[in-house]
Amino acid sequence: MADSTDPRITRSREAILSAARELLREDGPAAVTHQNVAKRAGVGRATVYRHWPQPRLLLDDTMAGVRMPFFRDPVPPVRPWLARQMRTLADELALPEVQAVTAALFHGAPDEPDAIARREQLIATISGQLGTALDSATRTGELQASADLLDTPAIIIGPLVFRSMFERRPVTDAMIDHLLNAIGTWTTPGSSPPADQADVGRGRDGGGA
Incomplete structure:
Protein backbone atom coordinates (compact mmCIF):
# COMPACT_ATOMS: atom_id res chain seq x y z
CA MET A 1 0.00 0.00 0.00
CA GLY A 65 -11.51 23.95 1.02
CA VAL A 66 -13.77 26.99 0.70
CA ARG A 67 -13.76 29.40 3.62
CA MET A 68 -17.13 30.41 5.01
CA PRO A 69 -17.59 33.23 7.53
CA PHE A 70 -19.31 32.19 10.75
CA PHE A 71 -19.54 35.39 12.81
CA ARG A 72 -16.50 34.46 14.86
CA ASP A 73 -15.07 36.32 17.86
CA PRO A 74 -17.65 39.04 18.60
CA VAL A 75 -16.31 42.30 20.00
CA PRO A 76 -18.16 45.24 21.59
CA PRO A 77 -19.86 47.38 20.57
CA VAL A 78 -21.81 44.59 18.93
CA ARG A 79 -23.84 46.45 16.31
CA PRO A 80 -20.92 47.76 14.19
CA TRP A 81 -19.16 44.41 14.56
CA LEU A 82 -22.30 42.58 13.44
CA ALA A 83 -22.76 44.99 10.51
CA ARG A 84 -19.19 44.25 9.39
CA GLN A 85 -19.77 40.52 9.68
CA MET A 86 -22.96 40.79 7.63
CA ARG A 87 -21.09 42.85 5.03
CA THR A 88 -18.41 40.17 4.82
CA LEU A 89 -21.00 37.42 4.50
CA ALA A 90 -22.87 39.31 1.78
CA ASP A 91 -19.65 39.88 -0.16
CA GLU A 92 -18.68 36.22 0.23
CA LEU A 93 -22.09 35.08 -0.99
CA ALA A 94 -21.46 36.98 -4.20
CA LEU A 95 -18.45 34.73 -4.95
CA PRO A 96 -19.15 31.74 -7.22
CA GLU A 97 -17.25 29.27 -5.03
CA VAL A 98 -19.18 30.27 -1.90
CA GLN A 99 -22.47 30.14 -3.78
CA ALA A 100 -21.52 26.65 -4.91
CA VAL A 101 -20.83 25.50 -1.36
CA THR A 102 -24.09 27.02 -0.14
CA ALA A 103 -25.94 25.30 -2.97
CA ALA A 104 -24.28 22.03 -2.00
CA LEU A 105 -25.63 22.39 1.53
CA PHE A 106 -29.11 22.82 0.05
CA HIS A 107 -28.48 20.04 -2.47
CA GLY A 108 -28.11 17.19 0.01
CA ALA A 109 -31.11 14.93 0.38
CA PRO A 110 -33.25 15.89 3.39
CA ASP A 111 -32.88 12.43 4.90
CA GLU A 112 -29.19 11.88 4.05
CA PRO A 113 -27.28 11.63 7.36
CA ASP A 114 -24.19 13.45 6.10
CA ALA A 115 -26.22 16.26 4.56
CA ILE A 116 -28.22 16.61 7.76
CA ALA A 117 -25.03 16.70 9.83
CA ARG A 118 -23.46 19.39 7.63
CA ARG A 119 -26.53 21.60 7.83
CA GLU A 120 -26.95 21.09 11.58
CA GLN A 121 -23.30 21.93 12.18
CA LEU A 122 -23.61 25.13 10.13
CA ILE A 123 -26.81 26.13 11.91
CA ALA A 124 -25.33 25.43 15.34
CA THR A 125 -22.17 27.40 14.55
CA ILE A 126 -23.97 30.47 13.25
CA SER A 127 -26.67 30.40 15.94
CA GLY A 128 -24.11 29.93 18.69
CA GLN A 129 -21.90 32.80 17.57
CA LEU A 130 -24.83 35.15 17.05
CA GLY A 131 -26.38 34.13 20.36
CA THR A 132 -23.16 34.92 22.21
CA ALA A 133 -22.88 38.34 20.57
CA LEU A 134 -26.51 39.32 21.06
CA ASP A 135 -26.61 38.10 24.66
CA SER A 136 -23.61 40.35 25.31
CA ALA A 137 -25.34 43.32 23.65
CA THR A 138 -28.46 42.70 25.71
CA ARG A 139 -26.56 42.49 29.00
CA THR A 140 -24.75 45.77 28.38
CA GLY A 141 -27.95 47.55 27.35
CA GLU A 142 -26.75 48.04 23.78
CA LEU A 143 -29.72 46.05 22.47
CA GLN A 144 -33.34 45.99 23.54
CA ALA A 145 -34.53 43.04 21.51
CA SER A 146 -37.98 43.14 19.96
CA ALA A 147 -37.59 39.75 18.24
CA ASP A 148 -36.92 36.33 19.70
CA LEU A 149 -33.13 36.01 19.55
CA LEU A 150 -33.56 32.41 18.40
CA ASP A 151 -35.06 33.85 15.20
CA THR A 152 -32.10 36.17 14.58
CA PRO A 153 -30.25 33.96 12.06
CA ALA A 154 -33.38 33.77 9.90
CA ILE A 155 -34.01 37.50 10.27
CA ILE A 156 -30.55 38.77 9.33
CA ILE A 157 -28.94 35.95 7.35
CA GLY A 158 -31.85 34.51 5.37
CA PRO A 159 -32.43 37.76 3.45
CA LEU A 160 -28.73 37.97 2.55
CA VAL A 161 -28.85 34.50 1.02
CA PHE A 162 -32.08 35.27 -0.83
CA ARG A 163 -30.80 38.55 -2.24
CA SER A 164 -27.39 37.17 -3.26
CA MET A 165 -28.26 33.71 -4.52
CA PHE A 166 -31.84 33.95 -5.73
CA GLU A 167 -32.20 37.54 -6.86
CA ARG A 168 -28.48 37.84 -7.79
CA ARG A 169 -28.50 41.45 -6.65
CA PRO A 170 -26.01 43.23 -4.39
CA VAL A 171 -26.71 43.59 -0.70
CA THR A 172 -26.56 47.26 0.22
CA ASP A 173 -25.41 48.74 3.52
CA ALA A 174 -28.91 50.21 3.88
CA MET A 175 -30.37 46.70 3.69
CA ILE A 176 -27.97 45.50 6.40
CA ASP A 177 -28.95 48.45 8.58
CA HIS A 178 -32.63 47.66 8.07
CA LEU A 179 -32.13 44.02 9.03
CA LEU A 180 -30.28 44.98 12.21
CA ASN A 181 -33.12 47.32 13.15
CA ALA A 182 -35.53 44.41 12.75
CA ILE A 183 -33.89 42.73 15.76
CA GLY A 184 -34.68 45.56 18.15
CA THR A 185 -33.55 48.96 19.39
CA TRP A 186 -29.82 49.61 19.50
CA THR A 187 -28.08 52.19 21.67
CA THR A 188 -24.47 53.06 22.34
CA PRO A 189 -23.38 51.24 25.53
CA GLY A 190 -23.53 53.61 28.49
CA SER A 191 -25.76 56.13 26.72
CA SER A 192 -29.26 57.11 27.77
CA PRO A 193 -32.12 54.88 26.56
CA PRO A 194 -34.48 56.13 23.85
CA ALA A 195 -36.93 58.79 25.01
CA ASP A 196 -39.96 56.51 25.21
CA GLN A 197 -38.06 54.01 27.35
CA ALA A 198 -36.79 56.82 29.61
CA ASP A 199 -40.40 57.91 30.07
CA VAL A 200 -41.31 54.41 31.14
CA GLY A 201 -38.55 54.49 33.75
CA ARG A 202 -39.96 57.73 35.18
CA GLY A 203 -43.55 56.46 35.13
CA ARG A 204 -44.17 58.86 32.18
CA ASP A 205 -45.15 61.60 34.63
CA GLY A 206 -41.76 62.51 36.00
CA GLY A 207 -42.76 61.12 39.36
CA GLY A 208 -45.37 63.85 39.95
CA ALA A 209 -49.10 63.73 40.37
Missing part, protein backbone atom coordinates in the same frame (compact mmCIF):
# COMPACT_ATOMS: atom_id res chain seq x y z
CA ALA A 2 1.37 3.43 -0.94
CA ASP A 3 2.56 5.71 1.84
CA SER A 4 0.07 8.54 2.31
CA THR A 5 3.01 10.89 2.94
CA ASP A 6 4.43 10.19 -0.52
CA PRO A 7 4.71 13.62 -2.23
CA ARG A 8 3.29 12.10 -5.41
CA ILE A 9 0.13 11.13 -3.55
CA THR A 10 -0.08 14.60 -2.01
CA ARG A 11 0.26 16.23 -5.43
CA SER A 12 -2.35 13.89 -6.86
CA ARG A 13 -4.86 14.74 -4.11
CA GLU A 14 -4.23 18.46 -4.51
CA ALA A 15 -4.73 18.28 -8.27
CA ILE A 16 -7.97 16.34 -7.84
CA LEU A 17 -9.33 18.72 -5.21
CA SER A 18 -8.37 21.74 -7.32
CA ALA A 19 -10.27 20.27 -10.27
CA ALA A 20 -13.24 19.42 -8.05
CA ARG A 21 -13.41 22.99 -6.70
CA GLU A 22 -13.32 24.36 -10.23
CA LEU A 23 -16.26 22.16 -11.17
CA LEU A 24 -18.13 23.10 -7.99
CA ARG A 25 -17.60 26.79 -8.72
CA GLU A 26 -18.52 26.54 -12.39
CA ASP A 27 -21.40 24.06 -12.45
CA GLY A 28 -22.50 23.38 -8.89
CA PRO A 29 -22.37 20.28 -6.66
CA ALA A 30 -23.95 17.93 -9.17
CA ALA A 31 -20.87 18.35 -11.39
CA VAL A 32 -18.51 16.97 -8.74
CA THR A 33 -18.49 13.35 -9.92
CA HIS A 34 -15.55 10.96 -10.10
CA GLN A 35 -15.71 10.96 -13.88
CA ASN A 36 -15.83 14.74 -14.25
CA VAL A 37 -13.14 15.34 -11.67
CA ALA A 38 -10.81 12.73 -13.15
CA LYS A 39 -11.18 14.25 -16.60
CA ARG A 40 -10.57 17.80 -15.34
CA ALA A 41 -7.57 16.76 -13.21
CA GLY A 42 -6.06 14.61 -15.95
CA VAL A 43 -5.94 11.45 -13.85
CA GLY A 44 -7.59 8.08 -14.06
CA ARG A 45 -11.00 7.61 -12.48
CA ALA A 46 -9.55 4.82 -10.35
CA THR A 47 -7.17 7.33 -8.80
CA VAL A 48 -10.07 9.49 -7.67
CA TYR A 49 -11.90 6.44 -6.29
CA ARG A 50 -8.79 5.39 -4.41
CA HIS A 51 -8.72 8.67 -2.50
CA TRP A 52 -12.52 9.09 -2.21
CA PRO A 53 -14.44 5.80 -2.50
CA GLN A 54 -17.81 7.57 -2.29
CA PRO A 55 -18.98 10.72 -4.12
CA ARG A 56 -20.20 12.37 -0.91
CA LEU A 57 -16.69 12.11 0.59
CA LEU A 58 -15.25 13.86 -2.44
CA LEU A 59 -17.85 16.61 -2.22
CA ASP A 60 -17.27 17.05 1.53
CA ASP A 61 -13.53 17.56 1.05
CA THR A 62 -14.15 19.84 -1.91
CA MET A 63 -16.45 22.03 0.17
CA ALA A 64 -14.03 22.02 3.10
